[in-house]
Amino acid sequence: MGYWVKVIPPSSRARIHDGECVHCRNGQGQENQDKGGGPTxxxxxxxxxxxxxxxxxxxxxxxxxxxxxxxx
Ligand SMILES: [Zn+2]
Structure with missing residues:
Protein backbone atom coordinates (compact mmCIF):
# COMPACT_ATOMS: atom_id res chain seq x y z
CA MET A 1 0.00 0.00 0.00
CA GLY A 2 1.25 3.46 -0.86
CA TYR A 3 1.39 6.06 -3.59
CA TRP A 4 3.47 6.04 -6.72
CA VAL A 5 4.53 8.67 -9.21
CA LYS A 6 4.64 7.79 -12.89
CA VAL A 7 7.45 9.81 -14.44
CA ILE A 8 7.32 10.39 -18.19
CA PRO A 9 10.41 12.41 -19.15
CA PRO A 10 9.76 12.81 -22.91
CA SER A 11 6.56 14.75 -22.21
CA SER A 12 7.69 16.27 -18.88
CA ARG A 13 4.65 14.69 -17.34
CA ALA A 14 4.06 13.03 -13.98
CA ARG A 15 1.02 11.53 -12.31
CA ILE A 16 0.38 10.34 -8.76
CA HIS A 17 -1.43 7.02 -8.43
CA ASP A 18 -2.73 5.00 -5.55
CA GLY A 19 -0.80 1.72 -5.48
CA GLU A 20 -4.09 -0.11 -5.90
CA CYS A 21 -4.92 1.70 -9.16
CA VAL A 22 -5.21 -0.60 -12.18
CA HIS A 23 -2.90 1.76 -14.04
CA CYS A 24 -0.26 1.49 -11.32
CA ARG A 25 -0.46 -1.92 -9.64
CA ASN A 26 2.16 -0.88 -7.08
CA GLY A 27 4.59 0.33 -9.67
CA GLN A 28 4.19 -2.55 -12.11
CA GLY A 29 2.06 -0.56 -14.53
CA GLN A 30 -0.88 -1.76 -16.54
CA GLU A 31 -1.15 -5.41 -17.36
CA ASN A 32 0.35 -6.21 -20.77
CA GLN A 33 1.88 -2.76 -20.91
CA ASP A 34 5.15 -2.49 -22.78
CA LYS A 35 7.84 -2.39 -20.13
CA GLY A 36 10.67 -1.86 -22.57
CA GLY A 37 13.78 0.10 -21.89
CA GLY A 38 12.18 3.51 -22.27
CA PRO A 39 12.71 6.38 -19.87
CA THR A 40 9.24 6.19 -18.36
ZN1 LIG B 1 -4.31 5.81 -10.99
Whole structure:
Protein backbone atom coordinates (compact mmCIF):
# COMPACT_ATOMS: atom_id res chain seq x y z
CA MET A 1 0.00 0.00 0.00
CA GLY A 2 1.25 3.46 -0.86
CA TYR A 3 1.39 6.06 -3.59
CA TRP A 4 3.47 6.04 -6.72
CA VAL A 5 4.53 8.67 -9.21
CA LYS A 6 4.64 7.79 -12.89
CA VAL A 7 7.45 9.81 -14.44
CA ILE A 8 7.32 10.39 -18.19
CA PRO A 9 10.41 12.41 -19.15
CA PRO A 10 9.76 12.81 -22.91
CA SER A 11 6.56 14.75 -22.21
CA SER A 12 7.69 16.27 -18.88
CA ARG A 13 4.65 14.69 -17.34
CA ALA A 14 4.06 13.03 -13.98
CA ARG A 15 1.02 11.53 -12.31
CA ILE A 16 0.38 10.34 -8.76
CA HIS A 17 -1.43 7.02 -8.43
CA ASP A 18 -2.73 5.00 -5.55
CA GLY A 19 -0.80 1.72 -5.48
CA GLU A 20 -4.09 -0.11 -5.90
CA CYS A 21 -4.92 1.70 -9.16
CA VAL A 22 -5.21 -0.60 -12.18
CA HIS A 23 -2.90 1.76 -14.04
CA CYS A 24 -0.26 1.49 -11.32
CA ARG A 25 -0.46 -1.92 -9.64
CA ASN A 26 2.16 -0.88 -7.08
CA GLY A 27 4.59 0.33 -9.67
CA GLN A 28 4.19 -2.55 -12.11
CA GLY A 29 2.06 -0.56 -14.53
CA GLN A 30 -0.88 -1.76 -16.54
CA GLU A 31 -1.15 -5.41 -17.36
CA ASN A 32 0.35 -6.21 -20.77
CA GLN A 33 1.88 -2.76 -20.91
CA ASP A 34 5.15 -2.49 -22.78
CA LYS A 35 7.84 -2.39 -20.13
CA GLY A 36 10.67 -1.86 -22.57
CA GLY A 37 13.78 0.10 -21.89
CA GLY A 38 12.18 3.51 -22.27
CA PRO A 39 12.71 6.38 -19.87
CA THR A 40 9.24 6.19 -18.36
CA UNK A 41 9.43 4.87 -14.83
CA UNK A 42 7.65 4.57 -11.51
CA UNK A 43 8.96 6.20 -8.35
CA UNK A 44 7.75 5.02 -5.00
CA UNK A 45 6.16 3.90 -2.90
CA UNK A 46 5.45 7.05 -0.93
CA UNK A 47 3.60 6.71 2.37
CA UNK A 48 1.41 9.75 1.76
CA UNK A 49 0.10 11.75 -1.19
CA UNK A 50 1.91 14.77 0.29
CA UNK A 51 5.26 12.98 0.01
CA UNK A 52 4.47 11.98 -3.56
CA UNK A 53 3.59 15.59 -4.35
CA UNK A 54 6.86 16.81 -2.85
CA UNK A 55 8.79 14.40 -5.04
CA UNK A 56 6.76 15.34 -8.10
CA UNK A 57 7.40 19.05 -7.49
CA UNK A 58 11.14 18.34 -7.40
CA UNK A 59 10.96 17.18 -11.02
CA UNK A 60 9.97 20.69 -12.16
CA UNK A 61 7.73 19.22 -14.82
CA UNK A 62 5.13 21.42 -16.48
CA UNK A 63 2.42 18.76 -16.48
CA UNK A 64 1.84 17.29 -13.05
CA UNK A 65 -1.42 16.00 -11.65
CA UNK A 66 -3.09 13.14 -9.88
CA UNK A 67 -4.51 10.18 -11.79
CA UNK A 68 -8.12 10.82 -12.79
CA UNK A 69 -8.91 7.15 -12.42
CA UNK A 70 -7.88 6.54 -8.80
CA UNK A 71 -7.94 10.22 -7.77
CA UNK A 72 -5.57 9.86 -4.81
ZN1 LIG B 1 -4.31 5.81 -10.99
Missing amino acids: RWEGPFATVAQARTFMASLHYRDTDVCRHCNP
